[in-house]
Amino acid sequence: MSTISAQHPYQQDQSSPAHSPAKGRGLIRNILNTLSLSAIIGLLPVTAEAAESGNTLSDVSPALAQADQTLVGKELWQRAGLSARDRSLVTVAALVARNQSYLLPRELERALENGVKPAELSELINHLAYYAGWDNALNAANICHVIFADHKIPSEQLPAVDPELLSFDKEAEDQRQSFVSSTYGEVSQGVVDYTQTQLFLDLWRRPDLAPRDRSLITVSALVASGQPEQIGFHLNKAMDNGLKQKEAGEALTQLAFYAGWPKVFSALPVVKDVLNKRQK
Template identity: 55%
Template sequence: MTNDDVRTVSPALANYTRNAIVGDLWKRPGLSSRDRSIVTVSALIARAQTIGMTHYFNLALENGVTPTELSEIMTHLAFYSGWPNAFFAVEIMKDIFAERGVGEGQLPQEPVTLLPLDQASEARRAEAVQANFGDVSQGVVDFTEQLLFTDLWLRPGLAPRDRSLVTVCALVASGQVAQITYHLNRAMDNGLTRAQASETLTHLAFYTGWPCVFSAMPVVKDVFASRDK
């Protein structure tokens, strides 16, 4: 869909798209173009908004996100946004990869050699989850340990900082504010700066809507305050 297409229905929306998003938001210095692509792609997948995927998946590749990284983002978000949302993205991405000549040799091959695990940190996390939720759903607790934190999070195709950024974006996009505290702290521990986290919210306001971002901002504010102490 072109901006001229939008103008035939809503000239105001076309103007906002051209001036606020293309002319301003994507040029702001708080995030690199690559990071903005990661944020946008994550939001689209989390919300299953397929209409924008072709444009923004291609833009991500042009902005330096590699095929491997896009592949890993989709894999990661299968866990954090659900398998159907990931499959929506795969359906569109497979055609883009075919058009660009991206073959299996440019994608992560199984099995991969996982990154080192911080045993002490994982033991503390697993113990807390077991104590809090073992009586609620032991299956969820087991898969959280076996698949998420000792497997998915250690896959090398996406840097820990970027994997955390993808997760935070998905949480904001889907309104899952209760999970933001843990994952934003993890993101900042993995190298996401406060300024980048702040600008991520600005970017997401346009791609997920102001209500999702304002629902997340009190939690983000508390995270920032706790890290200042």
């Protein structure tokens, strides 16, 4: 354990003695000596034999284990109407939005196998920092970091800090910003300003995740987080960006399992309303 880092993220750019690695290592030793049972069993133990026979989950619920292998493990991913690649975007977005680390490694692996590019996963995490929260994204990046290292993803494949941005509809953005500014500028000018500079003039124009895919993960994150009141704007934007009605319906089917039925049933009325209004 001699190479254990004592530094956590906030300490990385600090060099004060109070945060020195040596001091930290001593602290870690003290902590390692004091792990509780509840700590250890939080580590998701899976015995080698159980992993090999696939019976860890079935030691608690054989029915759930079977559903995880067949219904959710295979059938769901092969349904028509939404590609396996898109289902991975929906699924990873739901897990990151809910800050759920348990299935994230397997779903990041599956995303790569389903054809989601590492650059797209990188941008998904970057995008959800703003649409799900900073902790969600940094925690997900920390897990994704291990998956990328395991797959030996070269850094040249990662999106640049300042890439050439996609063009955008200036008139529509001016209208959006004007509406938000006149509605909420007096409440929080900071939110209004960053919404334009960080999100609509920058994040949404980054080229390594297509606008349609950004919309798909945004809507998925909103459904998974239980925020139906925010879905209308983004589902309309998603369909403007090319998402098909059938794809939206299958994204909800995917989310029923990964975010739970009630989250989807809270979203259904909003989705129906958006679809109805667009058909007129």
